[in-house]
Amino acid sequence: MFYREAGQFKTSYAADMAVFPIRQDRIGLAVILMIAFVGIPLFGNQFFLSSVMIPFLVFSLAAIGLNILTGYTGLISLGTAAFMGVGAYACYKLTTFFPDVNLIVWILASGFVSALVGVLFGLPSLRIKGFYLAVATLAAQFFLQWSFVRVPWLYNYNTSGAIEVPEHDLFGIPITGPNALPETRYLVLLTIVTVLTWFASNLIHGRIGRAWMAVRDMDIAAELMGIKLLDTKLLAFAVSSFYAGVAGACMVFLWYGSAEPEVFTINQSFLILFMVIIGGLGSLLGSFLGAALIYMLPIALRVLPASLGVPIAAATVEHLQFIIVGALIIFFLIVEPHGLARLWQTGKQKLRMWPFPY
Amino acid sequence: MDILYKIFVDPFVQMGAAPDLLVQTMWEGLVAGVLYALIALGFVLIFKASGVFNFAQGIMVVFAGLTLVGLHEMGVPAFLAVILTLGVMFLIAVAVERVVLRPLVNQPDIILFMATFGITYLLIGIGELIFGGNPKRMIAKELYLPSGSVEFQTLGGFVQLQKIDIAASVIAAIMIAVLAFFFQKTRIGRALRAVADSHKAALSVGISLNQIWVIVWFTAGIVALVTGIMWGARSDVSFALQIIALKALPVLILGGFTSVPGAIVGGLIIGIGEKLGEFYWGPLVGGGIESWLAYFIALGFLLFRPQGLFGEKIIERI
Amino acid sequence: MRAPGDGHGIMAGDVLLAVDGVSLSFGGVKAITDVSFDIRKGEIRAIIGPNGAGKTSMLNVINGFYHPQKGRITFKGEMRRRMRPYEAASQGIARTFQNVALFKGMSTIDNIMAGRTLKMHENFFWQCLRHGPAMREEVEHRRFVEEIIDFLEIQAIRKTPVGKLPYGLQKRVELGRALAMEPELLLLDEPMAGMNLEEKEDMSRFIVDVNNQYGTTIALIEHDIGVVMDLSDRVVVLEYGRKIADGSPAEVSSDQAVIDAYLGVPH
Numbered sequence: 049m050f051y052r053e054a055g056q057f058k059t060s061y062a063a064d065m066a067v068f069p070i071r072q073d074r075i076g077l078a079v080i081l082m083i084a085f086v087g088i089p090l091f092g093n094q095f096f097l098s099s100v101m102i103p104f105l106v107f108s109l110a111a112i113g114l115n116i117l118t119g120y121t122g123l124i125s126l127g128t129a130a131f132m133g134v135g136a137y138a139c140y141k142l143t144t145f146f147p148d149v150n151l152i153v154w155i156l157a158s159g160f161v162s163a164l165v166g167v168l169f170g171l172p173s174l175r176i177k178g179f180y181l182a183v184a185t186l187a188a189q190f191f192l193q194w195s196f197v198r199v200p201w202l203y204n205y206n207t208s209g210a211i212e213v214p215e216h217d218l219f220g221i222p223i224t225g226p227n228a229l230p231e232t233r234y235l236v237l238l239t240i241v242t243v244l245t246w247f248a249s250n251l252i253h254g255r256i257g258r259a260w261m262a263v264r265d266m267d268i269a270a271e272l273m274g275i276k277l278l279d280t281k282l283l284a285f286a287v288s289s290f291y292a293g294v295a296g297a298c299m300v301f302l303w304y305g306s307a308e309p310e311v312f313t314i315n316q317s318f319l320i321l322f323m324v325i326i327g328g329l330g331s332l333l334g335s336f337l338g339a340a341l342i343y344m345l346p347i348a349l350r351v352l353p354a355s356l357g358v359p360i361a362a363a364t365v366e367h368l369q370f371i372i373v374g375a376l377i378i379f380f381l382i383v384e385p386h387g388l389a390r391l392w393q394t395g396k397q398k399l400r401m402w403p404f405p406y
Numbered sequence: 407m408d409i410l411y412k413i414f415v416d417p418f419v420q421m422g423a424a425p426d427l428l429v430q431t432m433w434e435g436l437v438a439g440v441l442y443a444l445i446a447l448g449f450v451l452i453f454k455a456s457g458v459f460n461f462a463q464g465i466m467v468v469f470a471g472l473t474l475v476g477l478h479e480m481g482v483p484a485f486l487a488v489i490l491t492l493g494v495m496f497l498i499a500v501a502v503e504r505v506v507l508r509p510l511v512n513q514p515d516i517i518l519f520m521a522t523f524g525i526t527y528l529l530i531g532i533g534e535l536i537f538g539g540n541p542k543r544m545i546a547k548e549l550y551l552p553s554g555s556v557e558f559q560t561l562g563g564f565v566q567l568q569k570i571d572i573a574a575s576v577i578a579a580i581m582i583a584v585l586a587f588f589f590q591k592t593r594i595g596r597a598l599r600a601v602a603d604s605h606k607a608a609l610s611v612g613i614s615l616n617q618i619w620v621i622v623w624f625t626a627g628i629v630a631l632v633t634g635i636m637w638g639a640r641s642d643v644s645f646a647l648q649i650i651a652l653k654a655l656p657v658l659i660l661g662g663f664t665s666v667p668g669a670i671v672g673g674l675i676i677g678i679g680e681k682l683g684e685f686y687w688g689p690l691v692g693g694g695i696e697s698w699l700a701y702f703i704a705l706g707f708l709l710f711r712p713q714g715l716f717g718e719k720i721i722e723r724i
Numbered sequence: 725m726r727a728p729g730d731g732h733g734i735m736a737g738d739v740l741l742a743v744d745g746v747s748l749s750f751g752g753v754k755a756i757t758d759v760s761f762d763i764r765k766g767e768i769r770a771i772i773g774p775n776g777a778g779k780t781s782m783l784n785v786i787n788g789f790y791h792p793q794k795g796r797i798t799f800k801g802e803m804r805r806r807m808r809p810y811e812a813a814s815q816g817i818a819r820t821f822q823n824v825a826l827f828k829g830m831s832t833i834d835n836i837m838a839g840r841t842l843k844m845h846e847n848f849f850w851q852c853l854r855h856g857p858a859m860r861e862e863v864e865h866r867r868f869v870e871e872i873i874d875f876l877e878i879q880a881i882r883k884t885p886v887g888k889l890p891y892g893l894q895k896r897v898e899l900g901r902a903l904a905m906e907p908e909l910l911l912l913d914e915p916m917a918g919m920n921l922e923e924k925e926d927m928s929r930f931i932v933d934v935n936n937q938y939g940t941t942i943a944l945i946e947h948d949i950g951v952v953m954d955l956s957d958r959v960v961v962l963e964y965g966r967k968i969a970d971g972s973p974a975e976v977s978s979d980q981a982v983i984d985a986y987l988g989v990p991h
């Protein structure tokens with residue numbers, strides 16, 4: 049009853065073209081943002097902030113990046129984690145060279161480095177299509193992962209081969225390192241994710257997003273309409289890798305505090321791909337839902353049975369996770385190939401019609 | 407200049423100076439290539455008949471090997487374990503057809519591709535849950551596979567061949583011959599080839615599409631078991647093999663997704679290419695380039711021949 | 725809609741596009757053999773012929789999707805060995821496809837808006853913000869697209885994903901997408917195939933209106949001879965990749981070769 053658009057007449061094209069044309073949706077978004085920015089930092093405990101919300105946001109950002117490439121532009125990538133790695137190592141190098149510059153600047157700058165590398169590995173997409181392109185992204189995955197191990201310059205010749213994040217301040221408040229409070233790290237990350245999500249949404253709803261989707265749906269027709277395929281695909285690679293790079297930098301600087309090359313393996317890439325599939329290809333909302341589901345699943349598996357008094361061994365949890373993720377993928381592809389996001393839409397549609405069945 | 411010399415001249419000088427090492431390296435590449443080719447082969451079977459890009463083929467290899475060893479550990483005699491494992495692979499084929507392929511028929515290729523990711527994860531999870539995540543030793547001796555090595559004195563040095571490698575190559579050759587016979591000469595084989603061209607043609611042979619899917623997935627399962635045994639006998643059986651199994655993808659790219667000879671030639675090129683690359687050029691950059699070289703070789707080929715070595719050039723229509 | 729400006733000095737009746745000695749083959753298959761004809765500004769030019777005659781291939785050559793082995797294409801006075809897709813589109817050639825080639829996952833509006841891509845220029849930065857110039861541009865083009873939607877009478881399906889539309893409407897949306905490019909030359913590949921009588925009448929009306937109101941030159945492939953006779957100014961007939969006749973509908977339909985090759989053959 050309350051979810052109605054009746055009485056809300058759109059008086060201009062601009063209003064009709066808004067990303068959330070229905071008022072209740074806008075209110076909903078505002079409430080979510082309020083909870084995220086105020087409620088969670090106020091009431092969330094240490095564990096919830098550092099081990100649930102921060103990882104969730106990092107993965108959401110990476111999933112948005114992959115969704116731009118795979119969901120919106122139709123180019124499969126199996127190398128997302130490697131581009132996250134590029135962002136992480138770039139940020140590490142940049143902060144060692146110029147430790148006094150604001151960290152946020154370097155986090156964004158490492159996104160650009162990652163974008164550049166992404167464009168490089170996207171070049172074959174001119175000649176290679178579909179599954180074949182997956183191999184190009186595998187080349188990126190394994191080559192970059194190899195570099196993280198074999199190029200000591202990247203980790204400042206540390207004997208451990210890992211990168212350690214020193215303390216950085218933002219307006220005098222530490223945002224990385226051991227003294228940074230989870231609340232601070234969470235808020236910084238949340239701000240980055242919010243702004244970048246807004247950008248992504250804007251891009252997708254405009255000329256560039258339409259060109260991406262046109263290439264995804266019917267590349268030949270798009271080309272004959274004057275959409276330059278290579279430019280469009282490379283832009284998708286660039287933007288996608290930018291998001292992955294920023295996510296990677298945030299992962300190491302705002303979450304882990306240090307990282308080894310093993311963080312950026314192909315299995316990580318797969319997990320992000322699953323987040324996108326299960327959440328919904330071609331949906332920003334889906335990127336968040338998918339990240340939540342895939343990341344929270346193991347946590348829930350660990351916490352829930354224990355709280356019910358049925359402890360499960362850690363190894364078993366891991367195996368169960370594989371099985372559940374595998375089953376979920378198949379389930380969603382069969383029942384709702386558009387993922388969680390579409391389920392949400394359908395639910396909303398039902399609510400709009402309620403209490404009438406049609 | 408020095409770096410150019412090291413890249414373009416020195417490796418060849420080394421090859422000429424120690425031809426026995428060159429032969430040894432090429433042999434090792436060849437054996438790796440045979441195993442890549444076998445994975446690629448299982449993949450081609452499925453792609454040809456059902457158009458599904460089966461990402462799970464590598465996992466099927468591990469899963470088959472693991473089941474075999476696991477059953478033996480539970481006290482089942484070796485050859486009975488082989489038969490039981492075949493039964494398991496058949497069940498997987500049926501399950502895949504029922505649960506995954508049938509509901510997803512007529513979906514875009516990419517959806518089916520993603521579904522095989524689901525199969526991959528299911529197999530990993532189930533395999534580890536039942537048999538544990540630790541690497542296992544293949545029951546090579548129990549299956550009367552040879553061990554040890556033979557040495558030849560040639561080219562002013564020694565070339566050492568592992569007997570298991572020789573056996574692997576021979577068995578691979580036999581299996582490919584059997585498959586070729588199966589496809590060319592038997593009724594089911596011809597039906598399978600027909601289905602690759604048109605689904606209606608297959609129906610007219612009197613075999614339902616569903617049966618055909620079960621058959622190809624089972625055939626791919628058999629190939630996976632053989633591959634798993636050979637591979638397991640050389641190293642260990644563990645899910646770490648999964649990463650190596652991904653190298654079947656560049657092999658396929660080289661050979662074309664639908665060509666059996668392509669899979670074999672592609673496998674050999676990749677296997678030999680990456681071993682030579684690692685041995686002669688790897689040290690220049692600190693080694694370990696084997697992990698990505700295969701993909702770059704395939705990518706290089708692809709830029710010049712997007713249709714693969716044996717594929718025909720297709721001009722898109724609209 | 726605005727009439728497309730012709731700042732190239734090509735007046736109604738002048739040759740807009742000329743195809744000269746074009747031959748195209750795929751491996752051994754000869755799709756087009758030494759075909760020449762021209763299209764004059766402002767006319768509706770029909771291309772007819774039996775199945776496999778090479779009509780679609782001809783359109784593909786004109787907008788640069790296929791590259792002919794021999795021949796030349798002159799468009800707006802500029803001669804080329806071959807067209808390139810981007811060039812063709814930016815020079816004002818738009819088209820629809822025999823088998824609908826819409827962007828299935830996008831709504832009607834987005835499909836037609838995609839046709840405006842070449843006319844939209846606001847940079848990446850403004851696109852990220854979707855405010856200021858980017859939004860103004862978006863609104864301005866949306867207004868243009870709404871005019872097309874009104875013209876084609878598809879207001880009700882504005883926001884429907886086109887994959888869910890019935891075939892007849894999809895063809896209409898596809899025409900809209902081509903019109904959004906404000907083309908000088910519009911290539912229509914069997915726009916009425918698979919339609920019922922009423923839908924055909926609607927589509928014919930749209931084609932004539934586009935031609936009359938905006939002066940858009942149209943090349944039309946169509947199997948329905950009645951439609952061709954009614955709509956077109958001149959007809960070129962292909963058979964097995966060769967041109968066998970060229971002239972007014974009346975001339976062509978009385979041509980013996982055409983009667984033998986095409987009209988006599990049921991299709």
Ligand SMILES: Nc1ncnc2c1ncn2[C@@H]1O[C@H](COP(=O)(O)OP(=O)(O)OP(=O)(O)O)[C@@H](O)[C@H]1O
Binds near residue numbers: 722750753773
């Ligand atoms: N991409 C391609 N690859 C191979 N052969 C092609 C290709 N495109 C067209 N052909 C061949 O060229 C010939 C002409 O085809 P075309 O599609 O131009 O015919 P058409 O006149 O449009 O026929 P229809 O009335 O059936 O649409 C046919 O023999 C066709 O098989």
Ligand SMILES: [Mg+2]
Binds near residue numbers: 781
């Ligand atoms: Mg045609």
